[in-house]
Amino acid sequence: MTRTPQDPDCYFCRVAAGLTDPFIFENRSFLGIFDTHPVNPGHALIIPRRHVVSLFELNETEQSDYFDAIHGVRRVIETTDMNDLYRNMLNRDYLRDRPKGHIETVLKLPFLGKRPDAYTVGNNDGRAAGRSIDHLHVIVLPRYAGDVEDPRGGIRNIIPDRAKYHGPAPAKVGG
Numbered sequence: 001m002t003r004t005p006q007d008p009d010c011y012f013c014r015v016a017a018g019l020t021d022p023f024i025f026e027n028r029s030f031l032g033i034f035d036t037h038p039v040n041p042g043h044a045l046i047i048p049r050r051h052v053v054s055l056f057e058l059n060e061t062e063q064s065d066y067f068d069a070i071h072g073v074r075r076v077i078e079t080t081d082m083n084d085l086y087r088n089m090l091n092r093d094y095l096r097d098r099p100k101g102h103i104e105t106v107l108k109l110p111f112l113g114k115r116p117d118a119y120t121v122g123n124n125d126g127r128a129a130g131r132s133i134d135h136l137h138v139i140v141l142p143r144y145a146g147d148v149e150d151p152r153g154g155i156r157n158i159i160p161d162r163a164k165y166h167g168p169a170p171a172k173v174g175g
């Protein structure tokens with residue numbers, strides 16, 4: 001069902017209104033979609049129906065629906081045929097004129113079709129954290145053994161120079 005977007009200029013308000021990506025999950029406060037620029041098979045997004053910018057602005061109802069959405073989307077990821085998903089995604093009408101390199105790349109990954117070994121879950125909460133659309137979208141990213149050479153540190157690696165646990169010893173402070 002499509003509705004009028006809350007903010008017609010906001011991409012995720014358009015998604016929430018049912019105007020673009022098909023929903024893979026819905027509850028009272030959130031909906032889930034598969035990202036059309038996947039970095040790994042099953043890369044999904046959880047988006048509040050309301051135009052909420054930050055995770056820290058979710059109201060109590062939304063907060064109580066948040067984990068239900070994360071669990072629900074994971075369930076869909078683990079029961080979806082990823083080969084089918086991405087082959088069909090290549091043929092979506094609204095993506096016709098958009099780059100599809102990410103979809104083509106995940107279709108060639110050796111672990112496509114395997115059950116995820118782990119998850120990275122989170123959001124870029126603000127422009128300085130790398131967000132490009134100011135409507136909250138929580139990333140549920142399935143992880144597979146071997147998807148990066150050395151996964152140690154995970155999210156720490158978004159600040160690569162300071163991510164390593166075993167770098168040179170920090171300079172002594174005081175004495």
Ligand SMILES: [Zn+2]
Pocket residue numbers: 006007010011012013014050051052134135
């Ligand atoms: Zn919005």
